[in-house]
Amino acid sequence: MRRFLACPTKSEEYSHAHRDHPWRHQRPPQLHLSPGARLASLAPAQGPTHAGTTITLTGTNLTTTTGVHFGFALASFTVASPTQIPAVAPAGLAGPVTVTAVTPAGTSNGLSCTRADAPAI
Template identity: 50%
Template sequence: MPISPNQGSSGGGTLVTITGVNLAGATAVHFGTRLATITANTPTSVSVVSPSGSGAVGVTVTTAGGTSNPLPFYYIGAPFKQSLSPTVGPSAGGQTVTINGTGLYTATGVAFGADTAVPTVVSDGQITVLAPPGTAGTVSVSVTTAGGTNNGFSYTYVDAPTLTTVTPAQGPASGGTSVTLIGTALSSTGAVTFDGSPVPFTVINGNVVSVIAPPGTVGAVDVAVTTDGGAATVVGAFTYLAGPGI
């Protein structure tokens, strides 16, 4: 007499189907000592909503002909989340997010606001998931397992940056020129490069970043910014000039 599923939330509410023979007219289904709610019954099956409980219990079906042998059912507690990392990512989605906690082995879904992604279960204490695309802003993150759903974490989506203006657009090859980068979604800037080389920078606001041009080789170089939302590059945005000679 199979039972499916054979596990569910300790809070109850799991729809369970028991199949076998001579089940018509079932009068009671017990999970351990607790009575379940029968929702459907045929000669070969009984569907019930599990009561609350804990640990492993025996499930029995009672009809006018007697009580069946018990089948094991395992109660699973709601998951507990300890950490989520990283907590910020691009609105385009695709970032790998790691969630640590306990009771995660049966995780079937991770919701980022209204959007749900399917996790990869690493162990009972860890899952990973690719963040789905989202709108710039902070959303709640919840994990659903056979034991229930647990909330409590947040994830912040950041739009991809744009870089529209580099001014001034030229300076001496010896470096030292104060350069202003103008664009959008620059608040979380984590790196600025001239010709691929990182340079110190100061975030003025979401649209402005200030840098000091480093020494370089005569000619045009690319300028790039990297933020939590991605990267933006302007090809040949800054030109290094040769110094005068006499």
């Protein structure tokens, strides 16, 4: 003779799973990130197409910056203060490029930096 076990209904499975959950009487932990970086200005806001020009990013919440991008190119940089980052612009094509700062809280707003070819001699 075969015996069959009764299967629990979906609502019984759900209540059982949640009844034993460790957070049943607590709120789940909240993830708190620091506010994201916000850029206000670039100085200078223009430069040559070759690499090596230092451009200072000024803004807020820059302390945790992990990357500075000129378009898709990464720049070398140092966090000088919570409001300033000197970055060495990589080489790129002539024209405008968007500069952003990346932090654990996300990517900052972008500011435009214009690259120009050196005048011909």
